[in-house]
Amino acid sequence: MSWNTASSWPCTHRPNGRPKLWFRLGNYEATIEHLRAYTEAGGDETRETAYLMGFSLYNTTRYDEATGWLRKACIGAEDALTQNASYHLADCYLRAGNKQDAMQAFAIASAGELDKSPSSTTQNCNMNRATISTTTPSTHCNNTSSVIRNRPAFPKPARC
Numbered sequence: 001m002s003w004n005t006a007s008s009w010p011c012t013h014r015p016n017g018r019p020k021l022w023f024r025l026g027n028y029e030a031t032i033e034h035l036r037a038y039t040e041a042g043g044d045e046t047r048e049t050a051y052l053m054g055f056s057l058y059n060t061t062r063y064d065e066a067t068g069w070l071r072k073a074c075i076g077a078e079d080a081l082t083q084n085a086s087y088h089l090a091d092c093y094l095r096a097g098n099k100q101d102a103m104q105a106f107a108i109a110s111a112g113e114l115d116k117s118p119s120s121t122t123q124n125c126n127m128n129r130a131t132i133s134t135t136t137p138s139t140h141c142n143n144t145s146s147v148i149r150n151r152p153a154f155p156k157p158a159r160c
């Protein structure tokens with residue numbers, strides 16, 4: 001069966017059925033439609049379904065709606081799902097002009113416990129936090145210095 005015939009798959013509105021398939025195919029509108037039907041039918045709202053819905057809403061530029069779902073995905077564990085949800089949640093907050101909450105979400109997304117080695121996500125989060133704190137007069141200087149202190153070490157250039 002080809003990927004183009006996804007709608008004929010024998011999956012109903014299980015969170016591991018069609019919504020995941022549409023999500024993987026990048027069809028976020030279909031993901032939203034199927035997840036709404038699933039939750040309206042009394043399906044469990046797990047962290048995973050919250051992330052699928054929040055990320056799909058984010059990718060369809062419905063940032064206000066995505067915020068609540070991404071927040072739900074962040075609750076309950078410190079793992080890669082929380083890191084990804086926090087990163088996109090922070091971007092939603094920035095788009096709404098809420099820099100303070102964006103800084104907090106970036107802080108969660110860049111937490112060392114979630115990412116054992118400095119990744120581009122962690123570095124992006126730290127850079128965004130530093131940028132926000134230097135452009136927002138209401139934030140404390142301590143935020144910037146803690147980001148700078150916790151930045152990953154970059155390799156020293158080789159001498160000629």
